[in-house]
Amino acid sequence: MALGAMQDWPLRVMRLVDHAEREHGNREIVTAWSGGEVTRTDWRSVAHDARRMAQALEAAGINPGDRVATLAMNHSAHLTAWYGAIGMGGVLHTLNPRLFDDQLDFIVNHAEDRVLLYDRAFAELVDRMKPRWPMVERYICFDAPEEDEHSLSRWLAPHDGRYTWVEGDELDPCALCYTSGTTGNPKGVLYNHRSTMLHALAEVAPDSFNLSSRACVMPIVPMFHANAWGVPWAAPLTGCKLVLSADYRPAQLCDLYRDEKVTHSAGVPTVWLGMIEHIERTGSELECLKYVTIGGSAAPRAMICWFRERGIHVSHAWGMTETSPLGSLPGPPAGWDEMSDAEQIAYTCRQGRVPFGVEHRVVDDEGRELPRDGKQSGELQVRGPWVIRRYFKEAGDAVCADNWFNTGDVAALHPDGSMQITDRAKDVIKSGGEWISSIELENAAIGCPGVAEAAAIGVVHPKWDERPLLIVVRGPGSDVTGDDVYAHLSTRVARWWLPDAIEFVDSLPHTATGKLSKKTLRERFAGYRLPDAVEMVGRD
């Protein structure tokens, strides 16, 4: 015993649900199911059912440290399963149902999942995969009727909720999430109680998601996508109302914004694009929505302006599965209110700043740190207590000296501390020894009327190594032409960045997490023949 002492307890995730049950017991958790049905529960019920689930897992012989997998969209039963699995000391493993069979095969076997809880919507996938998942001993279906042998309610029926959470060290693992990895096998990020709790405390701050007990938050990012960006941890911490939607049809989401008076929401640009298109077409309103966070990939300027014009505070975060995922937070800077509209938009187009707990630096090809001048781009490295050190079951650490983790993103740091992602390291177009940001090209193109989506990839060029090819999806009813797009781009990017060719397609490929799949595009356009240089000069 020291000369004096403060109290202490381990930073364990279950304290969140204890707090919510005690202080915000009747705060609503709303689920909109895929069929459109809306159900309601609250923290008191979630806590009770999580204890019943913990009992059921123990009765099934699951031990602390064992992995309990979920293959489910966002809903309250999924939320309950999170806390039930972690409450009995298990490690929650959220599976992404959009992955390919081979990936799911690898991931479940690598994780050694012993129980798998799934949505009926994925029953076919589960049946197909069962022979390839020999280690899974028990399948439980969240929404099967009670007479079904796999029914969750049937499984929980014998249990009364008289249960005390398993205690332990705050460095014990609590959750596992695999990166969808564009190369090689998926890799598992093993979150622990402490990293999750520090991340949750940072997430609620005014410069982050700004969550209070008055907020009503709807994450439109799946719970299997880096823990729905931590919202299911932040909600019980603050007592905000939580709205979960099991699907992302814009009509259903818009109904929820209105009916549930959603004030805060967060999602990737692709989902927002669909929503904006729906709203523009139907004249829906976002009603009470005040705070929108965009992350996952860069938000186009036009999207940022769209929200601002509706009086919605829009902000831009950045992160990845390896950063829990909040690696930067919006944090409008000092002097925000005195900034002009243009300055505020320029700031918002960047990916925010570090919260306390995270550090950024950008390094050149030789690993030398670059100055924070807002000009020089380099590979972004991060570190901090909710950043990965070692992937699940890997023999070596994933970080270089001093814990710096290489994100694979290319970024510039500005003198005010804000960070600007300019590209993925593998997507940057290397032309004549200089870098062209594929993301900036795409964002500029999306601002062109009639363009719904755009992707820029580098294709081989005999003289410049690579030159940009822009692939465009037209908006509904649009007949925008390549010349229109060129005209639009020509005042927005450097002349040598202008794409050598523009192709129109019906749709672009996306990864399982909703991002543009540049890898698929590069494969599809491998061997693409650019128009010759004469034609380029002609265009100039």
Place this chain on the structure above:
Amino acid sequence: MALGAMQDWPLRVMRLVDHAEREHGNREIVTAWSGGEVTRTDWRSVAHDARRMAQALEAAGINPGDRVATLAMNHSAHLTAWYGAIGMGGVLHTLNPRLFDDQLDFIVNHAEDRVLLYDRAFAELVDRMKPRWPMVERYICFDAPEEDEHSLSRWLAPHDGRYTWVEGDELDPCALCYTSGTTGNPKGVLYNHRSTMLHALAEVAPDSFNLSSRACVMPIVPMFHANAWGVPWAAPLTGCKLVLSADYRPAQLCDLYRDEKVTHSAGVPTVWLGMIEHIERTGSELECLKYVTIGGSAAPRAMICWFRERGIHVSHAWGMTETSPLGSLPGPPAGWDEMSDAEQIAYTCRQGRVPFGVEHRVVDDEGRELPRDGKQSGELQVRGPWVIRRYFKEAGDAVCADNWFNTGDVAALHPDGSMQITDRAKDVIKSGGEWISSIELENAAIGCPGVAEAAAIGVVHPKWDERPLLIVVRGPGSDVTGDDVYAHLSTRVARWWLPDAIEFVDSLPHTATGKLSKKTLRERFAGYRLPDAVEMVGRD
């Protein structure tokens, strides 16, 4: 090594200043000195000078764990000394210059302070106490001219700031603060790095002080009073602007609110009373002020309304040195915007709710937990990772079973989780087996026009054990009478709560921390003879 790992580092206070130096390096820290002079510095300079101070302390032979005392008001050099002392592994000990000599004698010797940094304003006090503080080896004066042998700048002159903070465990002590204790010797609360950091993370949340990098915060609570309620830790965490005033003359504070565009402020009711009186008299404005937190003792309803009428979000917190000090936070509840004005005021008159991390319960005389019905009052107990377990150098813990700390406050918990302090356990007036809240009587009396301040104490009564005596200070120019006060009270408190007598005095005694000193009043009115019961009945 586990199967996978997130990064980690100890939650050490110095990470706050590292973060602020790196991410908010030129964010202003403004000091208004007692003489009226205003000086400016920033986190870059504070960090640099803190490193120089750490060097000076090491050069003076101070070791990690040694206590470094300050006897100073709020200013940037004091702030720098905090981080300098903690940065070299020392324990910062903030002394309250308003204490009696005997208390300061006890505290400094009990703490074994080796260095004492003081304001020139307290030079006489220091000179007087030096013979009684044999363990203090070195006295440094914050604001002495460089030619003075005790000058801080002279002491720091040889040091260049090339220094790396001492690392260590997050449970290492970092700060020491004694309670002014109304009985017995003062007791020391030894904060550690972890408790301080978790407290700081909770403090910035929207339901707490709501601090962002856009905020400009002026604590009008001394840095020796429970660490100025944690604001000097929360400021570098968020990058908000920090305004420190070395004195509390309302005119100086009002100038600062205006000139520095202060958006957030926090203080005890006594200080706000002086400010309100000044503003009413001079017609000053609070300008940019948006968020006011009142704590330390209960805020009268009239004060809460005064701020609300000016469009200022006013909130009510509760805490004590033993709770770091935030033991409850304002946290307006779900549905706040739909509440009527009267409902919002009623909620604000209570002392907020627990943030994640703190638990409350109220117990009766036998230690049985009382229901959260908003009616039954009992002794308030708290627990959590920033609540004391054991006082400095005490042999036993200060908590009862399951870490519950007895606050000495009497409170009721409401069904919505809000907490209402009804009295100090030792101030409650016990009349005929029932309790009369001295605080509620005082607050009701303060609402009477012409009453500037009021105190209610119990005096011995042959039949009822105790009956209330109300002691009133008239406002400037007021000729309010006892009958006026009775008339005002009669519609606001239960009839049996009406004081048996009212005395008018020129001023009321206050403790070193600005609270009403009921102890002094009880001594002064010991043996007071209440009017007989016939008179009471006649009044009815």
